[in-house]
């Protein structure tokens with residue numbers, strides 16, 4: 001699992017080390033210099049003779065860069081430091097002594113112009129304007145400098161390598177927002193632990209490859225992270241693998257109230273997602289047309305009421321009141337009365353405006369940005385789709401707090417929030433996954449996992465959730481998002497790992513469901 005910690009948690013972890021006079025900045029700077037050199041070599045450049053431009057702000061973030069610049073100068077780099085704030089005194093002294101050429105632009109009439117000129121000769125730009133000490137959007141003149149560099153980079157994408165120190169300057173460190181201009185990085189060398197903004201959209205998209213420099217912040221090992229990203233190993237540990245003694249009720253039965261006469265296909269897609277995820281049985285309850293379609297594709301689905309351990313309600317049901325949405329409401333009331341975990345998708349989300357106001361975290365909402373905006377607005381928090389897209393984590397958390405439910409916000413990076421505990425941010429998806437029906441498949445997958453843990457989540461097995469059980473629905477939802485993304489990559493002809501390159505090819509939602517077993521095989525072995 002990749003764990004990100006807030007700026008405050010990192011400072012708290014630093015405190016005792018700084019009090020004990022541990023040379024954190026020296027460690028950070030050495031790691032930064034090493035990573036800059038590695039980035040140069042990866043691009044096929046020699047370290048010695050490369051020209052490096054340090055963009056130095058007035059805090060310790062700039063200090064890291066100045067000390068790193070001294071190391072790089074000693075390794076034969078030609079290092080320029082553009083000072084855009086009152087520079088860290090020790091760092092400046094070390095840099096000057098090592099032969100770094102210092103350009104004090106604090107009083108310059110046109111600092112953006114001066115920086116652009118230096119940037120034009122340089123093979124690496126080290127962004128050390130602000131780190132975790134940033135408050136809000138970059139102020140002038142930093143904003144202008146960053147805008148000019150970002151424009152230059154956009155026009156000349158194969159140009160300099162951009163290395164951000166700790167975070168790309170100016171991102172919302174704790175919430176992943178972009179309050180103002182930010183220079184996109186190729187590499188972010190982050191100190192001690194990733195910061196939430198390096199995992200959360202939209203800021204995470206500007207961080208490039210995130211490399212963690214170990215500066216010995218051991219206290220973070222025991223701290224609850226602010227944001228997590230599950231990796232394949234976490235999913236392997238979490239996925240319910242049946243043993244020889246299992247039968248369909250121990251594996252989990254999922255009740256599915258999805259699809260309508262208007263949108264019958266969603267029933268098939270949600271059933272496909274659930275069945276490919278692996279569970280004991282899908283019990284489908286719906287009108288004639290979707291039932292026939294489901295049976296045509298999956299004869300194993302049972303279409304009569306009976307015992308169920310978790311529910312998926314709403315895919316393929318419109319948001320407007322209808323007979324079908326009433327059925328969804330009745331199923332939700334029954335599921336809640338039986339303390340069963342539930343996934344609420346599409347039309348089911350529209351029920352949460354006035355009724356079902358106080359939900360347990362075992363209810364997982366799976367909105368996209370527009371649906372989340374509508375839900376929040378219906379709950380008195382006027383919100384647009386753009387508001388959600390600008391700050392997905394904040395809005396997912398707000399919806400979780402207001403409803404009590406776990407919220408899986410779909411997007412290129414899927415964010416999962418519970419009313420408390422860490423957020424999850426899963427970024428396995430490929431652009432090909434943005435296709436009709438992919439959300440129905442995901443709802444079925446989350447439902448199947450909840451069904452697998454259904455008796456546990458209902459408190460039936462142990463009378464109570466295990467100690468980490470409060471976060472279990474969020475973890476399961478994040479695991480489903482990971483496998484959904486990897487299945488899409490597999491179906492698109494890409495390798496399962498999100499870091500691998502290649503363009504791939506289009507996929508349908510059914511292709512994604514069909515590729516879930518292959519994605520799982522790669523994970524479960």
Ligand SMILES: NC(=O)C1=CN([C@@H]2O[C@H](COP(=O)(O)OP(=O)(O)OC[C@H]3O[C@@H](n4cnc5c(N)ncnc54)[C@H](OP(=O)(O)O)[C@@H]3O)[C@@H](O)[C@H]2O)[C@H](O)CC1
Pocket residue numbers: 014018024025028057058059060061062064085129130131132133134135136137138139140142165166167191215
């Ligand atoms: N603590 C340590 O020994 C270590 C820290 N590391 C690195 O340090 C930074 C955090 O350093 P800090 O000095 O606390 O803060 P920053 O450098 O991130 O930023 C502070 C300066 O930035 C100015 N500022 C703040 N917000 C803005 C803004 N929106 N626009 C422009 N300028 C801004 C601020 O000026 P003020 O006038 O607002 O006070 C400061 O000048 C951390 O990120 C690490 O890189 C080491 O890595 C480990 C040791």
Ligand SMILES: [K+]
Pocket residue numbers: 061127128129130131164165166167168169
């Ligand atoms: K920075």
